[in-house]
Amino acid sequence: MRRRSGRGVARSTRPAGSRALGACFNMRPLSWQVVASAAAGFALALEALPVVLRWLRAGRRRRPQREVLFFPSQVTCTEALLQAPGATLSGCPCSLPHCESSLSRLLRALLAARASLELCLFAFCSPQLGRAVELLHQRGVRVRIVSDCDYMALNGSQIGLLRKAGIQVRHNQDLGYMHHKFAIVDKKVLITGSLNWTTQAIQNNRENVLILEDEEYVRLFLEEFERIWEEFNPTKYTFFPKKSRR
Amino acid sequence: MRRRSGRGVARSTRPAGSRALGACFNMRPLSWQVVASAAAGFALALEALPVVLRWLRAGRRRRPQREVLFFPSQVTCTEALLQAPGATLSGCPCSLPHCESSLSRLLRALLAARASLELCLFAFCSPQLGRAVELLHQRGVRVRIVSDCDYMALNGSQIGLLRKAGIQVRHNQDLGYMHHKFAIVDKKVLITGSLNWTTQAIQNNRENVLILEDEEYVRLFLEEFERIWEEFNPTKYTFFPKKSRR
Numbered sequence: 001m002r003r004r005s006g007r008g009v010a011r012s013t014r015p016a017g018s019r020a021l022g023a024c025f026n027m028r029p030l031s032w033q034v035v036a037s038a039a040a041g042f043a044l045a046l047e048a049l050p051v052v053l054r055w056l057r058a059g060r061r062r063r064p065q066r067e068v069l070f071f072p073s074q075v076t077c078t079e080a081l082l083q084a085p086g087a088t089l090s091g092c093p094c095s096l097p098h099c100e101s102s103l104s105r106l107l108r109a110l111l112a113a114r115a116s117l118e119l120c121l122f123a124f125c126s127p128q129l130g131r132a133v134e135l136l137h138q139r140g141v142r143v144r145i146v147s148d149c150d151y152m153a154l155n156g157s158q159i160g161l162l163r164k165a166g167i168q169v170r171h172n173q174d175l176g177y178m179h180h181k182f183a184i185v186d187k188k189v190l191i192t193g194s195l196n197w198t199t200q201a202i203q204n205n206r207e208n209v210l211i212l213e214d215e216e217y218v219r220l221f222l223e224e225f226e227r228i229w230e231e232f233n234p235t236k237y238t239f240f241p242k243k244s245r246r
Numbered sequence: 247m248r249r250r251s252g253r254g255v256a257r258s259t260r261p262a263g264s265r266a267l268g269a270c271f272n273m274r275p276l277s278w279q280v281v282a283s284a285a286a287g288f289a290l291a292l293e294a295l296p297v298v299l300r301w302l303r304a305g306r307r308r309r310p311q312r313e314v315l316f317f318p319s320q321v322t323c324t325e326a327l328l329q330a331p332g333a334t335l336s337g338c339p340c341s342l343p344h345c346e347s348s349l350s351r352l353l354r355a356l357l358a359a360r361a362s363l364e365l366c367l368f369a370f371c372s373p374q375l376g377r378a379v380e381l382l383h384q385r386g387v388r389v390r391i392v393s394d395c396d397y398m399a400l401n402g403s404q405i406g407l408l409r410k411a412g413i414q415v416r417h418n419q420d421l422g423y424m425h426h427k428f429a430i431v432d433k434k435v436l437i438t439g440s441l442n443w444t445t446q447a448i449q450n451n452r453e454n455v456l457i458l459e460d461e462e463y464v465r466l467f468l469e470e471f472e473r474i475w476e477e478f479n480p481t482k483y484t485f486f487p488k489k490s491r492r
Contacts, residue, residue: 047289047292179452192456
């Protein structure tokens with residue numbers, strides 16, 4: 001009787017091992033349609049896997065920092081930012097507004113530094129930004145500053161204070177200005193733009209600052225910083241230069 | 247004899263339609279191992295397809311412009327760039343080097359404009375950059391310039407010449423400086439940095455310029471330009487302002 005049924009005949013022609021496997025799992029052998037459907041399903045699942053993984057990863061992964069700050073900045077109180085890490089802006093009882101501003105965003109970007117801070121600044125007179133840099137130095141962040149020889153000597157410049165606090169500062173001696181205005185936070189985030197770090201510029205001028213978490217740009221600006229840092233090594237200073245900018 | 251062979255028996259037990267198909271293509275029926283292998287191969291091919299397509303597309307698609315220019319720029323001849331579109335730098339017989347420099351790269355980025363050019367510049371004295379902007383205006387590119395009221399009046403400023411050539415210029419009247427130094431080419435490429443467009447800055451200063459083909463940044467800077475453009479509308483000018491910057 002079994003030989004007359006197609007399936008029975010087909011089963012009887014399978015090798016003994018295969019028959020034993022079928023018996024062991026109490027299964028009928030799979031038809032090619034089932035295998036093909038399973039394979040197609042597998043193919044589709046395999047296809048969807050990267051999309052699902054990317055979606056899951058995107059949920060967990062932080063988007064790289066990309067921000068543009070425009071100035072003049074509203075004059076706000078930034079005391080809380082400069083006191084305790086992670087403090088909110090509402091802690092100070094002064095009469096200034098305690099909301100976010102371009103300056104507070106810039107301070108936050110700087111104060112995020114945990115390991116290193118490279119500063120390449122034409123003019124640095126803002127007391128708030130000066131305090132932020134000193135705070136980072138006190139927290140053990142390795143701060144290095146390059147500035148312009150004329151502008152670092154102006155009244156109100158933060159450079160002298162930061163030098164006294166123990167931060168390394170180097171400057172140019174050539175005829176051209178060291179006119180960069182950039183910072184590199186933890187060798188990961190570039191802060192650059194038209195803004196000189198002065199209260200006049202922050203509160204009155206039309207300025208822009210880009211905050212970019214971008215490997216390629218950070219690498220290029222870090223290379224520029226290291227080039228300048230090496231070139232402005234104090235062992236190469238001329239103490240009585242013949243030429244003057246003026 | 248055929249019934250004694252396992253394969254022969256299996257074939258004889260298949261439905262008539264299937265037998266006809268087998269006969270038509272002169273094929274033996276597929277075993278499930280073959281079907282599974284084919285499906286696995288199909289799955290792998292399906293998996294590889296997006297990678298291959300992306301690779302093929304990347305070959306054809308231009309990478310968005312991302313460039314950083316550092317200054318001081320080597321002094322080179324830029325005549326050929328300012329004469330005919332698409333000309334090489336070796337056309338001029340002058341004694342200056344005819345190679346690429348940061349200035350020539352900046353000129354190329356500007357001269358790529360076909361429809362519009364927005365300039366928001368604190369100081370604009372470079373004759374080469376002035377000629378490039380005038381050339382674009384002559385080619386029918388819509389050029390709009392915002393500048394600083396004090397610096398546009400300095401000796402050597404290109405603003406007066408460009409105004410005479412028919413280009414629209416607007417300026418601030420407030421106490422703060424219009425200290426931006428950015429350009430937007432065809433509403434697609436942003437050129438921004440620390441560089442004032444002066445020969446002193448180009449040839450002597452440490453400066454940086456970022457060239458970014460980035461939709462998000464271009465949108466933000468274009469919004470800033472339009473805000474300033476509207477705010478500096480000549481109908482709102484005060485001709486005898488009470489306050490002075492000095």
